[in-house]
Amino acid sequence: MRTVASILILLMALLTGCTGNPGGAPSPAVTQPDPYQPMPYVKLKHPEWSKNATIYQINTRQFTPEGTFRAAEQQLPRLKELGVDILWLMPINKIGDKNRKGTLGSPYAVQDYYSVNPEFGTLDDLKHFVAAAHQQHMYVILDWVANHTAWDNVLVREHPEWYARDWKGDFTPTPWWNWTDIIDLDYSRPGLRKYMTDALKYWVKEADIDGYRCDVAGFVPVDFWNNARKELDAIKPVFMLAEWESRDLHAEAFDMTYAWSWYDEVHNLATGKKKNLDGLFIYYSWNESAYPPDIMRMTFVSNHDKNAWDGTEFEQFGKGLEPAMVLSALGDGMPLIYNGQEAGNPKRLKFFEKDPIVWKPHPNGDLYKKLFALKKKNTALWNAHWGATMIGVPNSVPDKVFSFVRRNDTDKVFVAINFSGDLQTVTFKDSLYHGKYTDYFAGRSVDLDANTKLSLKPWGYEVFVK
Numbered sequence: 135m136r137t138v139a140s141i142l143i144l145l146m147a148l149l150t151g152c153t154g155n156p157g158g159a160p161s162p163a164v165t166q167p168d169p170y171q172p173m174p175y176v177k178l179k180h181p182e183w184s185k186n187a188t189i190y191q192i193n194t195r196q197f198t199p200e201g202t203f204r205a206a207e208q209q210l211p212r213l214k215e216l217g218v219d220i221l222w223l224m225p226i227n228k229i230g231d232k233n234r235k236g237t238l239g240s241p242y243a244v245q246d247y248y249s250v251n252p253e254f255g256t257l258d259d260l261k262h263f264v265a266a267a268h269q270q271h272m273y274v275i276l277d278w279v280a281n282h283t284a285w286d287n288v289l290v291r292e293h294p295e296w297y298a299r300d301w302k303g304d305f306t307p308t309p310w311w312n313w314t315d316i317i318d319l320d321y322s323r324p325g326l327r328k329y330m331t332d333a334l335k336y337w338v339k340e341a342d343i344d345g346y347r348c349d350v351a352g353f354v355p356v357d358f359w360n361n362a363r364k365e366l367d368a369i370k371p372v373f374m375l376a377e378w379e380s381r382d383l384h385a386e387a388f389d390m391t392y393a394w395s396w397y398d399e400v401h402n403l404a405t406g407k408k409k410n411l412d413g414l415f416i417y418y419s420w421n422e423s424a425y426p427p428d429i430m431r432m433t434f435v436s437n438h439d440k441n442a443w444d445g446t447e448f449e450q451f452g453k454g455l456e457p458a459m460v461l462s463a464l465g466d467g468m469p470l471i472y473n474g475q476e477a478g479n480p481k482r483l484k485f486f487e488k489d490p491i492v493w494k495p496h497p498n499g500d501l502y503k504k505l506f507a508l509k510k511k512n513t514a515l516w517n518a519h520w521g522a523t524m525i526g527v528p529n530s531v532p533d534k535v536f537s538f539v540r541r542n543d544t545d546k547v548f549v550a551i552n553f554s555g556d557l558q559t560v561t562f563k564d565s566l567y568h569g570k571y572t573d574y575f576a577g578r579s580v581d582l583d584a585n586t587k588l589s590l591k592p593w594g595y596e597v598f599v600k
Contacts, residue, residue: 175381175426178363180389181344181371183273184430185520186510187219188463189375191472193438194224194254195238196483199490203259207266214270216476216499217506220373221267222347224438225277226250226260230284233315236486241277242349243284243315247333261341273344275373276337280330281353282308282316289329290317296326308353321355331362338369351376351383351391359387375432381425389518390430393421393467397434400461403553404454410533411553418524421466428519433467435459436475442485447475453593456501457551460595461536463505464549466524468517476502508574512599514540514547528563535560535590539567546571546600548582552590561587571598 190213198205213221225241228249235243238253250257264274283289285305289296298318300306305317319326337343345366351359359376363386366372376388383391399413421431434440435458436447444450451458463469474483478496483489509515514522527537527548534554540547548567552558568583574597588596 174428175385176428177386178367178389179371180428180430180518181373183219184373184389184468184517186513186516187273187468188217188506188509189220189222189432189468189470190216190218191222191437191470192224193473193483194226195241196489196491197473201253201488201490203255203263207263210266210270210272214272216471216503217510218471219272220344221272221274222375223274223276225279225349226254227279228252230286230315232285234284234486235315236484238486238488240315240486242279244279245284245286246288247330248336257341264342268342273373275345275347275375276343277349278334278346279349280319280358281350282313282318284315285317289319293325293329296320296323296329308350321358327358327361330358331365334362335365335369338366338372344370345373345375345389347375347377348388349377351388352378352380356382356387359383360385363387384426384429390432390468393417393431393433395420396431396462396467397440400435400454400458400553401450404451404458411536414536414553415526418466418526422523427523430517431467432470433462433465434470434472435462436472437470438472438483438485441472441474441482446480446482448480453555454553455498457553457593457595459498459501460505460549460597461551463502463509464515464540464547464597465538466521466540469502469505469509471502475499504575508547508597508599512545512547514542514545525566527567530561530563531558534558537562537567541600548598548600549595550588550590551595552593555592557592558590559587560590567598569600571600573597574599 192206194203194206195201198209225244227247228245228251229239229241230243230245241251250260267274296319297305298320307313307316308318321327334346348359363374374388376383376391379392379394396417399417402408402413403411435451435455440450447455474491476496476499477491477493478498479491483491513520522540522542524538524540527539529535529537529550534556535550535552535558537550546569548571550560565584571580571582572578573580580598582598590596
């Protein structure tokens, strides 16, 4: 039995924190985090090769007359010359038969996550495509459909408990949408989470792909994506694009999210639905202030959804298409080309049928090539923390002309865009834009100062590089 004295000594030791140290030395103090010290929101690391990258979406079914990986591979040198870095392949898995839409079905109704759609070729064909892209110093990401599957996905038979149910207890498409060819998964199931993560890892290991574009990423819990990113990065540095617009996805899971609201604002200007630039200012204000700085947003004038369901870029932007393209490439964000844009594809590509792109030279392809070349060379235009923040330059026609500078210690770009159908003679305030530049498209030297006055053609633009 312990004496009273020994009990008192023990109590004293517990109170002073000395019980674990020989000789009664005090325990090291535990350092508490400073609650007032800013913490970086973005905890993931972007792959180095994404610093000045552009992205190109391949709809394999329509990309070539053959509609195969091997045929698409033949166009890689052309895409490299265009200035493309990241190749996004629309879903490559087998498509479900049950409740299929159209003849060929939607690639977003996946029958087996470990399969290759025979319409496109074989696993070896896919590997060959990826290896050929890598030889061209391009990178390949696969479209991944994690939220839902085809009605006859292998999991329906093997793990029916992994699916969401409606009020009657039946399999259910995503609520409130007309996606009748798919049924939702239930991410409260740990087994599903492991299966899906393992499937994501399979394609990185087996085909050496470089990441994913994740369909309706916001419909899947963010903690699933956070863990999946960690497990993927343990294999190799990957690039992750979310089809969503939300800050929380950037913290640990995704390098880039869609700039849907950017598209909407520029579309509204081009079609005359909005008569001033207020919406565009609001987008960039939110992008700079509400989102963390070390992120990427994907800016675009078309993609498979817009082209198929809303209209081509010509339908959506009309005479405002070129200024929209310029802003998508030189403003904050990573520009996307949807296959066929560089050929001036004038049609809405059918989604459930074969409808090949007709390839031919087009001025839009030349414009994209020039814009991408500038983005790669000029460090102020680079992505995430590698690039420079846009700074607005006040001008004399603030409702019609959008003007900004991006600059760092090495490079500087000054851009003025007329988002109206009228000639605009514009002057600029402050001295941020002052300096000696090269008129990028004219190739001549210019001095810009307080007396500078630009005449911008209807839907015209000027780009000055220093």
